[in-house]
Amino acid sequence: MSQFNVKITTASENSLILYFGESEGRVVSDDISQQIQIVKQLIELEFQTAIIELIPSYASLLVTFDPFLLDHFKIRHFVTQAVLPNANHSSDATLSEKVVELPVYYGEEVGLDLSRIAECAKLTVEQVIAKHQAQDYRVFAIGFAPGFGYLGQVDEQIATPRLATPRSAVPKGAVAIADQQTAIYPAQSPGGWNIIGRCPIDMFTPEQQQVMPFDVGDIVRFKKIDKQTFISMGGQL
Amino acid sequence: MSKEPLLIADAFFVEKAGMLTLLQDAGRFGQANLGLTHGGPADAHAFYWANRLLDNAPNSCALEITVGGLILKSNISSCICLTGANIPLKINGQLRANWQTHQVKKGDMLEFGFAESGIKAYMAVAGGFQVDKQFGSVSTVVRESVGGLSGLAIQPEDKLPAYEPAQQPSHKKQLEESQQPNYSDDVLLRVVLGYQVDSFSKVEQLKFLTSSYQVSKQWDRMGYRLEGEPISSTQTAMLSEGIALGAVQIPPDGQPIILMHDRQTIGGYPKIGSVFSLDLNKLAQCGQGTSVSFKAITMEDAHNELHLDRYRFEQASIIETAW
Missing domain, CATH: 3.30.1360.40 (Gyrase A; domain 2)
Known part of the structure; x- marks a missing residue:
């Protein structure tokens, strides 16, 4: 260091x-x-x-x-x-770097902004998805809403600025990109990030001992899953 | 043998919920790692006095009543107290003084009118409302669906639990009138300059400290958006960072936003400093149209003022008279 x-x-x-x-x-x-x-x-x-x-x-x-x-x-x-x-x-201090794997369904019915990101980046949708999954992300901060983790750094090629007009309702579990950050919306909320997929895992479960799957400083890895797996894991379309 | 206090699950029944009524204790601390904000009473001064007059622990859970309109039916023999905004309180139709303890008994109707001055009033009950804590606190943060009864503001037909004291106090307690605050429509907020203050030129800082702003129609427990002389920062892109209570955020339109108790824990706009907490209590009693001006204060002066205020609170004379 x-x-x-x-x-x-x-x-x-x-x-x-x-x-x-x-x-x-x-x-x-x-x-x-x-x-x-x-x-x-x-x-x-x-x-x-x-x-x-x-x-x-x-x-x-x-x-x-x-x-x-x-x-x-x-x-x-x-x-x-x-x-x-x-x-x-x-x-005196110990570094914890838990690696957390989170499944993401990147289907076109949930990845609302995938094609626009692909167009801007001059890539195919598959290439955008591959780039989002190709690397590990660090949890830099948690805030905005309970359970909302700011993960970085997204590959510069697919980094996309926030929408000029935020959506009034981003669905729970939406996986999204804003500039070089990526995140999973823990609950439905207004938001201006570009939506590329959906995660079936709950990000904020107050009733459980482990309220969130990750802490600041941890590493997150996204794993592409198909629609059937998404639904079998409790994902909602 | 002394009697044990008895927990009454429906000590108070909510006939009317009022505009916005929230269960609040002192706040939810040490949970920012989950993205949870502090919450807690918007006017801590009035909140602590409500509990103090009832000899409650300082952190006891009370009701924060915004503007008014609440009606409760009592199913308990106990004592209550209303502090803060000047909301007329009637018990069984009879007007009762604020900043003073009152006995209530089973069947009593407690009617809270609408604020004549100020906005936030605090109703405490002997021993505090007995609601399960979530993440270490009862404080309701509606935006997060956390605290209170199922994360919501008080609803009609809610039942508020409290202990029935084993014995009633022999005296009523009252804060001397000269020590009760006057809530005005003109507030001077002392500010500890900090954060990105250096990104504001001396001229911009002077503009901020000498202009008068108005509270816009956008004010709530999250923040107060002001209107007036815009000020600008030379700060360009900024990484999101932790937001302290009272932080004065300057978005690109130059109109200051004062971040209150239900603020987001992190944010990415430049901030010129933070409003002193004792003055936030006064701001919390104001709404749209209030005139707001700022004055710089050092961290050391703020520290000093906090300690003097605590001492005055502890030394304040409470009038005790027989019922």
Whole structure:
């Protein structure tokens, strides 16, 4: 792992936002994602219940603390020390990189924007599907809605900007692309991402112990399935 | 031998749900890894006072009543309290004071009128409403279908559970009138500048801090969209990042949006800083047309103000009188 480069910025009366990487939070990489996971764990271990919330994202970590137990100087000092080149963070933090395989049905009745993406990219629909499946994706952030994971980086050739006018209802399970991000809609909601398929697995199950199939930092791999398999796995058309 | 408090499943029966009534405790924290927002009372000051006057634990679950229109039938002998927006409360047709505890008994009708000033009122019951927590909190976030009773706002015919106290308190409690807030249509919001503040030129920052904005018709528990002098950022493409309570987001049209308790946890618009939480309580009592202006405050001053406010809350004099 490369050297840590962290810029600490005020976010609110009781929040700091840490920007990672040489370009201070503007570039996405696996390395930066791992650094964020490490610093997040170190802060949790050090300050425990004095931390109210930690929100990791592509190249940043929002740290919200209890202002009656902690002040921002303590966190700034700790983070500055913890990321020094000689600090031994590897012994305290462990990187989890669970690989999660998610089935996707790419049929034309569910992949509403497949042909348009193919046309723009001067590829066939099959090539777009192949490119979407050809690689592993990292979970960079979870947000927007419960269970909504932002996965990246999508092959530049099939990266497609958001729709100019968002759809009022994107179906539950829709697999979609926006620029170099891909995601699965956990529930029906409005949305402007380009829809390429549908996943039969629930992304957010509050009644189960494991509420989501993945965490930030995990790896997701998409596996193409046919219509019959999609339906047998509980998928809804 | 002292009597045990008895759990009554239908302690309060909802005759009318009102405009928007939500079960809220202090909020749902530490669940952002699932994409879950904090929720919690829009006006924390009024919420904590409702519980305090009843000697409840601070995090006890209460009803957040927006504007009014709620009617409850009591099936319990207990005590209640209404704080926050000036919503007239009638018990069996008789007007009762806000910021004060009242006894209720089985069969009583509790009628909440419509707000004369402010928007959010809090009705607490002795011991708090007894609703199962979801992800560590009862707070209802309708957008996420999480919390409350099945993730929904209060509906007609809902039954709200509460404990019937083993014995009634001997005194009523009341917050001294001079200490009750006045909700105005003109709020000054202190802001801790931060996030992408450096992407706003000095001129744009001055515009933001010296202009007066109006609350647009788009305001709710997620955010308040303002209208007024547009301000612009030099920030181009930005990666989505964590959003703090009160963050002031500046979308491409330059009209600020203040992100409230039900905000999305991450977002990708530039932010100039975050509104101080004690002032968010005041904003939460305002709707469309309210005049809003901003003033910069340092993190250290905000920290100081928070501690002084906590001290004042703990020291505030509560009037106790026999029923």
